[in-house]
Every structure is written in C-alpha cells, then in structure tokens.
Amino acid sequence: MFMKKVLNSNWVGAVLTILLRLAIRTRILSDEMLKKWLVLTEERYGGFIKGVKRRKISPRDPRPHEALYRVGEQGGDRMAFHGYARKYAEYLTSILLNYILNDRQITIVEIGILKGTGLAIWDGLFPKGRLIGLDIDLSYIVENMGFLKGRGAFKGKKPELYEFDQYLDNSHYMGRILNGDGIDICVDDGVHTAETILLTLKSMMPYLSKQFVYFVEDNPDVHEQIRKRYPRLNVENAGELTIITRF
Numbered sequence: 650m651f652m653k654k655v656l657n658s659n660w661v662g663a664v665l666t667i668l669l670r671l672a673i674r675t676r677i678l679s680d681e682m683l684k685k686w687l688v689l690t691e692e693r694y695g696g697f698i699k700g701v702k703r704r705k706i707s708p709r710d711p712r713p714h715e716a717l718y719r720v721g722e723q724g725g726d727r728m729a730f731h732g733y734a735r736k737y738a739e740y741l742t743s744i745l746l747n748y749i750l751n752d753r754q755i756t757i758v759e760i761g762i763l764k765g766t767g768l769a770i771w772d773g774l775f776p777k778g779r780l781i782g783l784d785i786d787l788s789y790i791v792e793n794m795g796f797l798k799g800r801g802a803f804k805g806k807k808p809e810l811y812e813f814d815q816y817l818d819n820s821h822y823m824g825r826i827l828n829g830d831g832i833d834i835c836v837d838d839g840v841h842t843a844e845t846i847l848l849t850l851k852s853m854m855p856y857l858s859k860q861f862v863y864f865v866e867d868n869p870d871v872h873e874q875i876r877k878r879y880p881r882l883n884v885e886n887a888g889e890l891t892i893i894t895r896f
C-alpha cells in the first residue's frame with residue numbers, strides 16, 4: 650500500500666520520466682526499461698478498473714444491450730493486467746528513439762479511450778506528438794481529465810477528442826480529423842469484435858504513414874482475417890494482441 654502510494658506520487662512519476670528521457674538521449678533505452686516504465690505509468694494514471702457503468706452504446710451494436718449495460722466497461726488493463734507491456738515496448742522502443750533523437754513529428758490515434766489512461770501514457774512517451782482519442786462516449790475522459798492532469802499528464806497540450814462509432818465506415822471522417830497528417834501509431838482498444846476491428850482498420854488504412862505500427866487489443870483470432878485482407882502488411886499475433894506494421 651505504502652509502496653503503491655510512493656510509486657503513484659507525482660515526483661516519482663516525474664523522476665521515472667526524466668530517467669526514460671535520459672535513457673533515450675544516451676541511447677541506452679532497452680525494451681525491458683520501457684516495459685517497466687509502461688507498467689508503472691499505467692498504474693500511476695489509474696491502473697486497472699472494471700465495471701465502469703456504460704452510458705452509451707452504438708445503436709448499430711448487435712450485442713444484447715441489456716447485458717452490456719450490466720457488465721460495464723474495463724480499462725487501464727493494457728500493460729499489467731493483460732501483460733501487453735512487453736510487446737508494446739518491443740515495438741515502441743525504436744520509434745521512440747527515432748522520434749526523440751531526430752525531433753520527428755508523430756501522430757498517435759487511440760480508439761476506445763474510456764478514462765484516458767492510455768492517452769496519458771502516450772503523452773508521457775510523446776509529449777510533443779499529436780494525440781487523437783476516439784470513442785462513442787467521451788464523457789469518461791472529460792470527467793477524468795482533472796485527475797490525469799493532477800498526476801502530470803498533458804502538460805504540453807491536451808489530446809484531441811472526437812466522438813467515433815466503430816460500427817461505421819469512418820474513412821471520410823478520419824480524413825477531416827487528420828487534415829493531411831499520417832497516423833504513425835494506432836491503438837484499437839474499443840469494441841474488440843472482428844467486425845469493428847476490420848471496419849476501423851479500413852477507415853484508418855488511407856491515412857497510415859509509410860511506416861506505422863497498429864495495435865489491436867483483446868481479440869485472439871482477428872489476425873487471420875487481417876492477414877487475408879492485407880497480405881502486404883506484417884501481422885504478428887501474440888495471444889489476444891495483434892500488431893500490424895509496415896516498416
């Protein structure tokens with residue numbers, strides 16, 4: 650309990666981030682270091698939560714709405730609970746080195762943001778990056794913004810937030826949002842069904858940068874359909890996580 654309090658305190662978070670930046674600048678950043686930072690930072694921005702009462706469900710969502718309202722949403726579970734930190738670190742280390750050392754511009758899109766734990770983590774990694782959060786219901790992150798800022802997030806700038814329904818083809822909508830920018834990192838942590846994952850990937854496809862990484866969470870099978878539809882892309886499956894890249 651005491652240790653958790655210390656780890657979650659703002660100054661420890663700030664020190665961890667300074668150490669991360671130092672490791673990047675001196676090029677000693679390793680996947681293992683980044684993995685630890687990702688786990689600790691997720692915890693600091695709220696960590697694992699479940700049973701968050703749903704307030705809005707897409708009218709196009711074919712799953713029984715009553716059951717969805719009963720179960721609620723879960724978040725802050727990417728790095729520690731699901732154990733995706735190792736894979737995230739593996740893919741993000743080189744992007745992070747390239748971004749910081751070459752002062753590169755970067756655009757990160759997360760679909761399904763709930764209270765914004767993920768967006769706060771991406772902000773810590775890419776403080777000057779363009780952060781775009783998409784969700785059917787933005788009320789959770791709006792309410793949680795004070796907490797995230799109090800823990801040190803979004804000091805440079807606030808993330809851009811847009812209402813977004815994964816059951817729609819959002820290709821034109823994304824074009825308007827991105828306004829000429831390409832997507833370098835995309836994270837789909839929304840509905841998790843094959844239908845929505847494939848439709849969202851289709852909507853993002855015209856805007857993915859020449860080199861990108863696209864994480865699809867919490868679906869163990871969809872990688873097969875992605876491989877079939879996009880044979881030119883690299884698709885790695887690691888349990889319930891799928892990572893699509895073009896490098």
Ligand SMILES: C[S@@+](CC[C@H](N)C(=O)[O-])C[C@H]1O[C@@H](n2cnc3c(N)ncnc32)[C@H](O)[C@@H]1O
Binds near residue numbers: 723
């Ligand atoms: C697993 S939670 C996201 C957790 C979050 N990424 C985090 O880091 O804590 C799933 C999110 O998907 C959103 N969602 C549900 N249906 C959606 C839809 N049709 N389109 C877009 N987002 C949806 C929910 O509102 C919820 O915020």
